Amino acid sequence: MSSPASEMRGAPAVGAADAVIDATGVHRWYGEGDARVEVLRGVSMRVLRGEKVAIMGASGSGKSTLLSILGCLDRPDAGGYRLDGVDVLQLSDDEVSDLRLRRIGFIFQAFHLVPQLTILENAEVPLFYAGVPLRERHDRAKSKLEQVGLGHRLHHRPSQLSGGEQQRAAVARSLVLEPPLLLADEPTGNLDTENGKAVLALLDRIHAEGRTIVMVTHDSAIAERADRTVHVRDGLIVDSAHAPAGKATA
Amino acid sequence: MSALNVTAGFVQLAFRNLRGYKLRSFLTTLGVVFGIASVVTMLAMGRGAKEEILREIDKLGIRNVIITSVKPAETKGGAAQRTWVSAYGLRFKDLDHILATVPGIARALPVHSYAEQAWFGSRKEDVVVQGVTAGHFDAVKLKVAMGRDITDDDNRVRRGVCVVHLGLLRALGWFGDPIGFRLQVGEQVYEVVGILEDEEFRGLARQALSSPAPSQGEVYAPYDTVITRVGLMSYTRRSGSFEASNVEINTVVVEATNQDDVLVVSRMLRTLLDKTHDVKDWEIVVPLELLAQREKAQRVLDVALLTIAGISLLVGGIGIANIMLATVTERTREIGVRRAIGAKRRHIVGQFLTETILLAGAGGILGVGLGWVGTFIVGQFTQWEARFTPDVALVALVVSCAVGVMSGILPAWRASRLDPIQALRYQ
Ligand SMILES: Nc1ncnc2c1ncn2[C@@H]1O[C@H](COP(=O)(O)OP(=O)(O)OP(=O)(O)O)[C@@H](O)[C@H]1O
Ligand SMILES: [Mg+2]
Numbered sequence: 001m002s003s004p005a006s007e008m009r010g011a012p013a014v015g016a017a018d019a020v021i022d023a024t025g026v027h028r029w030y031g032e033g034d035a036r037v038e039v040l041r042g043v044s045m046r047v048l049r050g051e052k053v054a055i056m057g058a059s060g061s062g063k064s065t066l067l068s069i070l071g072c073l074d075r076p077d078a079g080g081y082r083l084d085g086v087d088v089l090q091l092s093d094d095e096v097s098d099l100r101l102r103r104i105g106f107i108f109q110a111f112h113l114v115p116q117l118t119i120l121e122n123a124e125v126p127l128f129y130a131g132v133p134l135r136e137r138h139d140r141a142k143s144k145l146e147q148v149g150l151g152h153r154l155h156h157r158p159s160q161l162s163g164g165e166q167q168r169a170a171v172a173r174s175l176v177l178e179p180p181l182l183l184a185d186e187p188t189g190n191l192d193t194e195n196g197k198a199v200l201a202l203l204d205r206i207h208a209e210g211r212t213i214v215m216v217t218h219d220s221a222i223a224e225r226a227d228r229t230v231h232v233r234d235g236l237i238v239d240s241a242h243a244p245a246g247k248a249t250a
Numbered sequence: 251m252s253a254l255n256v257t258a259g260f261v262q263l264a265f266r267n268l269r270g271y272k273l274r275s276f277l278t279t280l281g282v283v284f285g286i287a288s289v290v291t292m293l294a295m296g297r298g299a300k301e302e303i304l305r306e307i308d309k310l311g312i313r314n315v316i317i318t319s320v321k322p323a324e325t326k327g328g329a330a331q332r333t334w335v336s337a338y339g340l341r342f343k344d345l346d347h348i349l350a351t352v353p354g355i356a357r358a359l360p361v362h363s364y365a366e367q368a369w370f371g372s373r374k375e376d377v378v379v380q381g382v383t384a385g386h387f388d389a390v391k392l393k394v395a396m397g398r399d400i401t402d403d404d405n406r407v408r409r410g411v412c413v414v415h416l417g418l419l420r421a422l423g424w425f426g427d428p429i430g431f432r433l434q435v436g437e438q439v440y441e442v443v444g445i446l447e448d449e450e451f452r453g454l455a456r457q458a459l460s461s462p463a464p465s466q467g468e469v470y471a472p473y474d475t476v477i478t479r480v481g482l483m484s485y486t487r488r489s490g491s492f493e494a495s496n497v498e499i500n501t502v503v504v505e506a507t508n509q510d511d512v513l514v515v516s517r518m519l520r521t522l523l524d525k526t527h528d529v530k531d532w533e534i535v536v537p538l539e540l541l542a543q544r545e546k547a548q549r550v551l552d553v554a555l556l557t558i559a560g561i562s563l564l565v566g567g568i569g570i571a572n573i574m575l576a577t578v579t580e581r582t583r584e585i586g587v588r589r590a591i592g593a594k595r596r597h598i599v600g601q602f603l604t605e606t607i608l609l610a611g612a613g614g615i616l617g618v619g620l621g622w623v624g625t626f627i628v629g630q631f632t633q634w635e636a637r638f639t640p641d642v643a644l645v646a647l648v649v650s651c652a653v654g655v656m657s658g659i660l661p662a663w664r665a666s667r668l669d670p671i672q673a674l675r676y677q
Contacts (some may be wrong), residue, residue: 109606
């Protein structure tokens with residue numbers, strides 16, 4: 001199976017060689033004519049390999065919409081987007097699906113585990129789509145769940161777990177195929193402080209492994225732990241400041 | 251990435267998903283369960299009916315053409331003729347003629363029969379004495395269970411012997427050794443030398459072979475003995491007066507050399523008898539034609555039954571499709587999640603199609619089981635014969651899976667076309 005991510009469509013922008021995310025002038029609107037609501041109005045954003053970036057902004061400012069586009073779940077109505085130098089807008093639905101599967105891990109505020117499956121089965125889902133043989137699926141999903149401290153909960157349904165456990169299971173699921181990029185939309189939004197901390201610590205560890213992380217958050221304390229924070233207001237990026245020196249990871 | 255691995259994965263996935271919706275899954279399959287059960291029962295009954303026909307036809311002999319003498323329709327002024335001796339039917343010369351002119355005949359066996367009463371002590375039973383030649387039992391598929399057959403020698407020396415059903419002797423009140431029993435039939439005595447194998451069968455074959463009247467018992471005696479002893483005249487009591495008839499041969503069993511010739515032989519026989527007989531005093535029964543007729547009737551019935559079964563399966567399939575559409579809507583979020591994780595459209599199609607096929611297949615298995623029970627019940631409580639065979643089960647399973655595919659296509663396609671973002675936001 002050829003990886004669409006390796007198929008370069010056009011040369012990467014100069015100086016963007018090490019940019020995982022390279023979005024330029026992204027527009028996204030809903031509705032037509034007078035009813036047209038422009039959610040993103042020309043967002044440009046670049047994230048380098050190994051960076052940890054926080055996105056902040058008021059409710060309804062378009063953070064989730066932006067993250068969906070960065071995660072290849074949604075397409076911009078105008079503008080360009082390259083992921084690992086690949087022009088995502090040129091790819092077919094199947095190729096984009098493959099990008100999501102192998103290059104991107106997604107973590108949601110509402111966890112989004114499949115309710116009728118056990119935690120282990122949930123973690124096996126991406127492996128099945130990637131064509132990993134049955135036996136290996138089981139072993140790999142199990143070891144990933146053990147890494148997030150859920151080795152004792154493998155055969156529980158999501159509804160039988162606490163929010164923090166569910167989110168850790170979701171993190172494990174997003175990582176089973178070892179994607180270099182992790183996108184998280186308010187990963188601690190539904191968690192209490194204690195559980196939130198555990199998940200954040202987990203994300204820190206993942207970041208330390210060398211993965212790139214882009215995370216939407218409302219909490220400036222959380223944003224401070226990122227390399228830099230991007231502020232979105234009215235569909236535009238208004239400020240992209242690096243975090244205080246010393247916080248950045250190599 | 252082998253196709254087997256993928257299929258196994260989808261099946262595993264479907265099992266895991268359906269496990270979460272046990273009651274609904276069960277209810278979803280009910281339409282298919284009953285549809286398949288009715289298909290199975292109907293096919294089994296159709297098969298049973300067909301076997302029954304074949305058995306009946308087999309009694310008559312598939313290579314046989316049976317010619318029977320019948321009293322021609324009475325002409326006007328019949329009242330005056332009532333007491334006259336009426337001579338009609340097949341004559342000896344007809345038999346010679348047939349053997350001389352019609353090719354493809356292995357043998358033609360004449361039967362002379364008359365109605366009489368057998369008695370023993372004070373008991374009486376109506377019987378038909380059938381004068382037969384050697385080979386008659388073989389030609390009409392009767393088997394001698396005990397003792398011996400009627401032979402050429404019996405005919406040559408005109409022995410007063412007979413072959414009967416054991417039931418006749420029992421009805422007369424004789425419970426001793428049947429062989430050697432001296433059976434009194436009218437004024438004649440025939441010594442029992444053979445007992446026919448008892449068979450349940452009452453029907454077509456008897457009707458065709460026992461010409462004078464349907465009777466409880468047949469007494470098979472050598473043809474020449476019967477002709478010599480009682481002559482060709484037979485008397486029947488009819489509305490107060492006796493009627494005498496002179497019939498040389500009541501029945502001829504014509505056996506064609508092979509099955510392919512049967513229809514040609516029967517056509518030639520008809521033409522021949524049409525030419526040589528002024529009145530229609532004969533009738534021809536061709537088991538093979540009967541078979542064709544019955545098969546035709548059976549086919550019409552089959553088509554009707556299968557149409558009903560097909561409609562019930564269609565309804566079952568629509569039921570599944572309907573519930574799967576609702577399921578897709580209900581599980582929109584799950585679909586969004588799967589797409590976000592990296593599922594391709596075909597993965598979503600595969601998932602829902604497999605679930606539907608599995609549901610329909612499970613319905614098929616349950617339906618086959620129910621149909622098997624139904625077949626058993628029909629066999630127990632009705633006259634119909636029903637035959638449940640593995641190939642019926644196999645057909646039912648294939649059909650139910652096909653129903654699954656048909657009813658799964660639309661919901662699966664719908665699911666795969668959902669926009670991932672919209673699906674994730676659902677609810
Ligand atoms: N399908 C849609 N149709 C119309 N408007 C939409 C649609 N999806 C999103 N929007 C609008 O786009 C705007 C941005 O939504 P988005 O979810 O990106 O906000 P957000 O920044 O993530 O907010 P929050 O912090 O509350 O999650 C909102 O005003 C929303 O109403
Ligand atoms: Mg949001």
